[in-house]
Amino acid sequence: MATWFVTGASRGIGAEIARAALKDGNNVVVAVRNPDRVPDDLKASDTVLPVALDVTDNDSIPAAVQTAVDRFGTIDVLVNNAGRGLLGALEEITDAEARSLFDLNVFGLINVTRAVLPHMRAQGSGKLVHIGSRSGFEGEPGVSLYSASKFAVAGISEALSVEMAPFGIQSMVVEPGVFRTDFLDASSLSVAAHRIDAYDGTPAHVTLDWIDQANHAQLGDPVKGAALIVEVTNTDKLPTHLYLGRDTLERLDVKYQQVQKDLAPWREKSAATAHDDADAA
Template sequence: MTTWFISGASRGLGAEIARAALRGGDDVVATARTTDRLPADLTASEHLLPLRLDVTDQAGAPAAVDAAVERFGRIDVLVNNAGRGLLGAIEEVSDAEARSLFDLNVFGLLALTRAVLPVMRRQRSGTLVHIGSRSGFEGEPGVGLYSASKFAVAGISEALAAELAPFGIQSTVVEPGVFRTDFLDASSLSLPAGRIADYDGTPAHTTLDWSSQANHTQLGDPVKGAELIRDVVRSGALPSHLYLGKDSIERREALIERAHADIATWRSRSVATAHDDALASA
């Protein structure tokens, strides 16, 4: 039996991943900032351990991991799902707002991962699943700082995959497109305090209008997305990136084409920046 440890499991993709794991007969540690936010159907399962965890509380992660191991004996899969969004032009976002976002999306992820890894290294096995975003491989207007935090998640996951391979531990970043969750609700998405009127009518603020119109009408089905994540983990051969959703795949493919075009345009000049003696010996 596999033991899953899921942060941010009170709703959205985190809750659906917990449900998918339970349907598969696995044990689940479901965490949230307050356990009364966890859905009743989850807490009713004898295979679920509900735990209070705010991942921005550096002292909280080790205690939660200890409780999980005491109950289930091991942790096989860590799902770093806790996070939130931030809309607004980059110029509008204050340092304090940006740091608060990174405290949750990046440093919270790091703290929980550090707490779990000693368990997985002792086991010589484990799977890390980091919930990134389509915005984590493409900087888009109106979500620049959120994109930056998810770019960081992708880089961390790639490095962890290489660093942890000798211990039998895998790492993948899941990069969903737009899914029909509560992510666009005010409880998950914030706006900068200092709005700049000059951006009205530009792409940065068009994103604000889109978010209010698209809420709960997004293309992606979180139940199906969670089932795919569960099945990918069970397959035992994780991709470095799991592009989740039609829009995520289409945007990634478009970026690959753009990268090839950029390389082709400047290839000879770029290669020629090497020292002449290095080129001669190559």
């Protein structure tokens, strides 16, 4: 029996991951901003511990982590799931909106991970599972700042997979496509308050129109997605990336093609920027 600590676990993919981990026979710490909103099947029991945690409140994080350790003895799996989206062309997004997004999606993840790592290092084991996004390997119009935050998550996770290896700790970033949760609702997705009409009819605002059509009709099944995340996390060796969903796989193929298209005409000149004596060295 392992202990899972899941942030943002009151709804959406976070709640489904908590359920899947619980079904798999684990202890689960359900870390949420408001424990009163925890679903009935994730309320306190012998194997479930709801804790109040706002990942943007750095002062409250150590207490939540310590409460989990005091109850179950360890934290074996940390799932950094808490996050939200932000729509709008880059020019439309204010500094305050961008910083608020990064406080949650990036710095919240950093601070929770920083609080959990000493416990994992002390026990000589642990797994870090960071919920990124398809937008974390492909910048998309209308979600530039959200993409930037998820690119950051991917970079952090990749670095941690190497940094923490000497301590027996693994790190994986999950990059899901669109799953049928409430992520596209106003509770999880913000739209830039300032709208510039010049972007109407361009890709940045086409994304805004797409949201209304896609909400609650997304391709991915969050129950199946959560089950796969738990299955993969249970393996001895985590992949560095878990690409999750049919649409993610399709866009990954497009990304590969774009990399090759960008690389081919400039490969030789790129290599030639080395010092002339580089080969001799």
